[in-house]
Amino acid sequence: MSTIELSGVSKRFGASVALDGISLRVESGETVAIIGASGAGKTVLLRLVAGVEDPSGGMIAIGGADMADVAPERRGIGMAFQNFALFPHMTAFDNIASPLSARGASADEVRRGVESVARMLKIESVLDHRPRALSNGQKQRTALARALAASPSILLLDDPLRNVDAKLRFEMRLEFERLLADQGATTLYVTQDYREAMALGHRIAVMDGGRLAQVGTPEEIYFKPTGVEVARQFGDPTINLVPAHPASDDRGAFATVGGARLDLAPGADAVANGRECMVGIRPEALAFTEDAAGVFVVEAVTPLNEKVVTLVAGAEGTELLVSRPSHEPTRRPGERVSLHVAAREVLLFAREDGARLSGAGAGAGAGSTPP
Amino acid sequence: MDHQSTLERVVRGVLIALVLLFFMFPIVWILMMSFQTNEQILRIPPSLAFEPTLENYQALITGRLETQAGTLDIRFMSNLWNSLVLSVCSVALALVLGVPAAYAFARFRFRLGEDIAFTLLSFRFAPPLLVLLPLTLYFQELGLADTYIGLIWVYQLICLPLILWIVRGYFEDVSPDIEHAYRTAGHGWLTTFRRISIPLTAPGIAAAGLLAFIFAWNNFIFALVLASADKQPVTVGALAFVTASGIQYGQIAAAIVLSITPTLALALYAQRYLVEGLSLGAVKG
Structure with a gap:
């Protein structure tokens, strides 16, 4: 059971408040799309859940356990970064293999794991390329494959379609729906595109200025927005x-x-x-x-x-x-x-x-x- | 660049030749001097035509300097060895201390962090003579005067700030997200540092190490004051060529050629690392 529970989470950077009292519960296997303008705090929220930043206040629990003193590598998450954050000195194969080898898988298991996720994302042909030699779409898929490789129970996807062209974005949106359903992971999906949010989120959390403006199903958000900003x-x-x-x-x-x-x-x-x-x-x-x-x-x-x-x-x-x-x-x-x-x-x-x-x-x- | 005219190509060639001439001339001249006797060097007018002699190198390697006034013992080869030991150990120590420190300064904001970093940098622009006298006294008290360890310690004033500040810049250029991605993939921070941060900044670390090596190699004043004859590097050892019977230009030139060879070789070897691309397109830019 991998629920994500945020209660009263806040984050300050010096004097500026990035997150202000966020409370949100994501059920096991549920996908919550987080939408909001730039600077609304979406990415910070994801980083707090990943553990690469520490909250200034409040509590984050994964699977019911408080994550305050748990290092990112021990949280059992897969994360895709908005800027891909591929390891430039490793091939796509090694990039995707990194979560598997970190879990002590044998060379054979690593190879099978990488190949199956690469096949699913249609990047088998570029596995021996370095990130520099990949197109943006391939980089994006490699980053996604890396996040999925170890079948984490928690998936954090930070605007994964931000940096790909419109055509690919449309295709990927359709694929994502199937992909997320197949994975069955508890997913936080950050996006700036309301269509992505409505297509992929079981629920949508709308952020505005470091607060949650509204959390609800796509229908609720669309037909009963809490305010002008959400609408x-x-x-x-x-x-x-x-x-x-x-x-x-x-x-x-x-x-x-x-x-x-x-x-x-x-x-x-x-x-x-x-x-x-x-x-x-x-x-x-x-x-x-x-x-x-x-x-x-x-x-x-x-x-x-x-x-x-x-x-x-x-x-x-x-x-x-x-x-x-x-x-x-x-x-x-x-x-x-x-x-x-x-x-x-x-x-x-x-x-x-x-x-x-x-x-x-x-x-x-x-x-x-x-x- | 295939659209430039013949004139442009010619002008470019001439300019490059001029720059090369300007920078290479002293080195070529010294190389020529090293194969001449003192008399040939000092004749007037100077001439490019001479009979090469290996006398100078012979004198350096055997350690016996024949002058009109008699025979003089020089310890050039041991000086060269001293230079090597001092520079290599200093740079190695500075890398071990400086690279993790540079990482800390690049990644973490902590109290007085900037002040500490700046203080370390200020060692580079404080005049060495200012600290030498007290340092000499302390070192004599501590028994560090005239030891390799003492010199390597003092050489950190030269190497450490250089490595710290250059490598810090390289660490700052690596997106923290790449490290975050490796952490979330399930690796501890030490593994991440070794497998991600260090390889990605390797060209910068190589550049800083090389530069620090050259500065350490060329250091004169610390070694002059703190080292006696058997710990002297070449820079100080070269003073021995100023003899009672005149300055031995030929031997000085040969000594210079021998002493720049290691740094030159190192620079040529490291060049390909220095120019190698850094972030290699990992992060969408």
Whole structure:
């Protein structure tokens, strides 16, 4: 049983606080994707779990045992570093073999171990190369193979796809899903790409400024973000955020967005309670309706393979992005349109701190899934 | 570089020739002097044409110097041996002490760390004469004066700071993540130091060791004051050629040729390590 448990973990470098009171429990065999902007503390968190840095406060336990005095080599982890950190003076084979030989495996076991993981990652042909002679993709796979070689019960992957090109990244993302499932290891997967996080994480931990902003399943994170920052990090194109004053009349709660009435979930105005708010609408939740007198004017149309992103402008300079599947009719710039969005898909955030006030989103219910 | 014109190539050739001439001339001149007698060297006008003689080398190796005033015993060969012992032992000791220290200064931030490192560096720019007098007195008291151990100890003032500061820079250039990766793969820190840190900084350690060796070899003042005749290195021993019957230029030249040969050979041998690539593309840069 290899759970990872962080309780109240903090890390300071001099006066700057890198991590501030992180508490997180990762179940045995679970993959938690850690996402956040640069400098949010993702890598530091991984290093603390690996033991290459010591926490300034709090406790880290692996498999229930306190790791405070346990050296990195005794934690039974496999780690892939963002910059690969291959051993430049060793061949790819020796790189991958290092965790096996450290565990006292015989030459034969080492060879079999290296070859099987190399076959899985399709790098058998470059095993006798030094890192210098490897392409970035091969370096990345070698680093990953090294992390996996000894079948560790804990896998720490620090943005392993950061330094590889877009095509390879897409392929690897698909492979990773299978790979992580096969390994069955308890995995912390750091990334800056929300798609990677949603594809690979059983749960996602969103970090912001050294704190955990939200921890939840991909659906929870996408449809019920705790705040504006979390909502902004997920989704492409990013969520539309528009300042609004929720009010209500005989038709129910509403806000005015770009000169159009936007129905809100019942009681939204009560929750807002007169505060300055922001409404958040996912571009794919918006739909065009046939209406020649629409208040929105199409400004730009950007076809992206499977979808078309349309930028529309309303009153007071309000601009909204609308993302529709590409089989739907495309609008033309200058066209007047109306927009429709289901009230339950509108998120309401407080303006001053960005916290979500209401709007559960569609949830995983209505058959909608995050992209 | 295949797009340069003939003119560029010619100019480059001429410039390189000039630089070579400038740096190689004294060495070539000394090499020529070493095969001439004192009379040939001192004739006016000087001439490039001469009959080579092995007299000078013979005198050095046999240890007997024939001058007009008579025969003089010189101990050049034992001086050369002293130089070798002192330099090799000093550099070896400085490497044993300096490389781990350099690693500590590069990797760990500790209280007074920078101050200690700087203090060690300051030994390089303190005038040696300043410490020599008290050092002589202490060494006589301790029985270290005129011993190899005493000299090797003092030579650390020359070698240790050099190795410490050069190797520290090389350690800082190695990504700590490479060491972290080896640790997380399941190796202890000592194994990591031996298998990762040292091999990756080997070119730097070689460069620093070579430089320290040359500085130690060329040292004059410490050995002059602290060593007597039987512990003298060549630099001090060369004073013996300033004899009552004049300066023995031929023997001095031959002595110089013999004494630069080990360092020259070492430098040529180490060259390929010095230019070898360092990080070899391990870390995405």
